[in-house]
Amino acid sequence: MTSRSTFRLATLATLMALAGSAGAQTILKIGYTPPKDSHYGVGATTFCDEIEKGTQDRYKCQHYPNSALGGEREMIESVQLGTQDLVNTSTGPLGNFVAETRVVDIPFLFRDYDHARKVMDGPIGQELLKKMQAKGLMGLAWTENGFRHMTNNKRAILQASDASGLKIRTMENKVHMDGYRTFGLLPTPMAFPELFTALQQGTVDGQENPIPVILSSKFSQVQKYLSLTGHVYSPAVLILSPTVWGKLSEADRKVFLAAAQKAAVAQRKRVNDDEANGIAQLKKDGMQVVEKVDGESFRKAVIPAYANFAKEFGAERIAAIQAVK
Ligand code: EAX
Numbered sequence: 001m002t003s004r005s006t007f008r009l010a011t012l013a014t015l016m017a018l019a020g021s022a023g024a025q026t027i028l029k030i031g032y033t034p035p036k037d038s039h040y041g042v043g044a045t046t047f048c049d050e051i052e053k054g055t056q057d058r059y060k061c062q063h064y065p066n067s068a069l070g071g072e073r074e075m076i077e078s079v080q081l082g083t084q085d086l087v088n089t090s091t092g093p094l095g096n097f098v099a100e101t102r103v104v105d106i107p108f109l110f111r112d113y114d115h116a117r118k119v120m121d122g123p124i125g126q127e128l129l130k131k132m133q134a135k136g137l138m139g140l141a142w143t144e145n146g147f148r149h150m151t152n153n154k155r156a157i158l159q160a161s162d163a164s165g166l167k168i169r170t171m172e173n174k175v176h177m178d179g180y181r182t183f184g185l186l187p188t189p190m191a192f193p194e195l196f197t198a199l200q201q202g203t204v205d206g207q208e209n210p211i212p213v214i215l216s217s218k219f220s221q222v223q224k225y226l227s228l229t230g231h232v233y234s235p236a237v238l239i240l241s242p243t244v245w246g247k248l249s250e251a252d253r254k255v256f257l258a259a260a261q262k263a264a265v266a267q268r269k270r271v272n273d274d275e276a277n278g279i280a281q282l283k284k285d286g287m288q289v290v291e292k293v294d295g296e297s298f299r300k301a302v303i304p305a306y307a308n309f310a311k312e313f314g315a316e317r318i319a320a321i322q323a324v325k
Contacts, residue, residue, distance in 0.1 A: 028085035028244065030061045031069035031078075033192045038216035039274065040088045040236070041065055043143045043267030047086075047238060050259030055252055061086070071191030073172055080136045082243035088267075090145040090236045092171030092192075100131045103313045107179035107302050109321060110233040113147070117268065119324050120144075120235055129237070138240040140260035143267040145210050145234035146275070150227050151219055151287075152206025153199075157227035159294035160184065160301045169195055169207040176232060178308060180208075182301045183231075199223060210234055211282075212274040220285035227290040228279075231298055238263055 030048065032040040041063070048061035069075050069084055073093035078084035080097065095102035103109075104125075110116040119125055120142040129139035150157055150168070157163050164184025170176050177187040188204050198204050199222040206223065213219075214226065238260050248256065283289055310318060 024058050026059050026244075028059060028061050029064060029069070030086035030088065031064040031067075031075045031084055032088040033067045033072055034065065034213055034216045036063055036065040038065070039144065039146070039212040039267050039270040042270040043236075043238065043263040044086075044088050046266040047088075047259045047263035050262050051255055054255030054259060059252070067193040071193050073191060076137065076239065079239050079241045082241045085241050085244050087239050088143055088236060088263075089239065090171070090234050092173050092176075092234070094237070095173060095175065097137065098128075098132050098135045101128050102173075102175050103309075103317060103321070104128070104235050105173055105175040105232065106309050106313075106318065107176070107232040107305070108299050109318070113268075113272075115324060116233045116235070117144070119321055122324060124321060124324070125235075132237075132239065133242070136242055138242050138245045140238045140240055140257060141264045143236040143238050143264045144271050145236040146212055146271045147230040148208045148210055148232050148234050149214070150206060150208045150229045150231070151214060151223040151225060153202070153222075153224050154205050156225050156288060156290050157229065157293065158290055160297040162227075163229075163298075166205045169198060169204045175309070179232065179302055179305050182303075182305045183298060184301075196222060208232075210271065210274075211278040212271055215274055215278045215281060220282050220287045224286075224288055225290070226279075226282060226287045227293050229293050229298060230295070236267070 030044050032044060034040045044063060051059045069078065072089040073096065075084060075087040076089060076093060076097055079087050091101055091105055095105060110119065125142055129142065132139040150163065152166055152168070154166060155162060160183050165186065167186045167188055168180065169190045170180060170187040172189045172191065177189065180187045190198060195207055196217065199207060199219065207219070208231070240256065279289060
C-alpha cells in the first residue's frame with residue numbers, strides 16, 4: 001500500500017468516525033399550542049429528556065410551543081406528512097383524522113379525572129391509539145389537557161340557561177359543537193392560535209378550556225367570568241410521525257414508548273397541580289369565578305344529543321366507557 005492510499009484510508013476513517021458521532025444525532029421537532037411553561041410543555045420536556053437519555057443523545061428535541069408550527073389541526077397534518085416529527089395535541093381536531101376517537105369527546109361522558117385516565121390507559125383508550133396508525137399517525141400515549149370550563153365576558157354562568165345565547169369559540173370538533181348547542185351556546189369553531197385575539201376583540205363572547213390552558217394562555221387578561229362547568233374531558237395525545245417510527249430500532253422504539261408513558265404521568269401531574277392552585281391565581285388575576293355550577297342543568301340539557309351520539313358511536317360503546325370503574 002502506498003503512503004498516499006494509507007493517508008486516504010486514514011482520512012476516510014476519520015470522516016466516518018466524525019459522521020458516526022455528529023451525523024447520528026437526529027433533532028425531532030415537537031409542537032404544541034400552549035407555552036412551554038404549561039402541562040403540554042411539561043409532558044413534551046419529560047418525553048424529550050427521556051429519549052435523549054435512553055438513546056445516548058442520538059435523539060434530541062427542538063420545542064415549538066405557542067402554536068409556532070400552527071394550530072392543532074395543522075400540526076397533526078404535518079406529522080401525518082412527516083414534515084413535523086411530534087405533536088402533543090388535544091383531541092380537538094383529531095376526530096377529523098381518526099373518526100373513532102370522537103367518542104371520547106362526548107360532553108359529560110367521564111365522571112372525573114380517575115375515570116377518564118382509567119379509560120384512556122385501559123383497553124378502550126389503547127385501542128384508539130392503535131387506530132391512529134391506519135391514518136398515518138403513531139399515537140404513543142394519551143397525555144392530558146383536562147376538564148374544560150367556560151369563560152366569557154357577558155355574565156356569570158351558574159346554570160345552563162345562563163349559557164344560552166353566548167357566542168363561544170369551540171375547537172374544530174363536531175361532537176363538542178353538537179353537545180354545546182344543547183346548552184343554548186352558539187358554537188364558533190376556531191383554531192387555537194386565533195383565540196386570544198378573538199376574545200380581545202370581542203369576535204366571540206367566550207371560550208372553554210381546562211384550567212391549565214386558561215392559566216398558561218393568560219385568558220384572565222381578556223375574560224372576566226369563569227364557571228367551573230367541567231362539561232367535557234379533553235384528552236391529549238403524543239403523536240409521532242410514522243416516518244420517524246419506521247427508522248427506529250426495536251430498542252429505540254421501546255425507549256420512545258416508555259418515554260411517552262413518563263410524559264403522560266408528568267403532564268397529568270401538572271394538570272392536577274394547576275387544578276389545585278390555578279383557580280386562586282385566576283381570581284387574583286381578576287376573574288370572577290363560579291365554583292358551584294348547577295351541573296345537573298347541563299347534564300339534563302345534553303340528554304337529547306346523547307340519542308345522536310348513540311346512533312353515531314353505538315349505545316353499548318358509550319355504556320362501556322361509562323361502566324369503567
Ligand atoms: O390543546 O384548542 C384548544 O382549545 C385546546 O384546548 C388547546 O389548543 C390545547
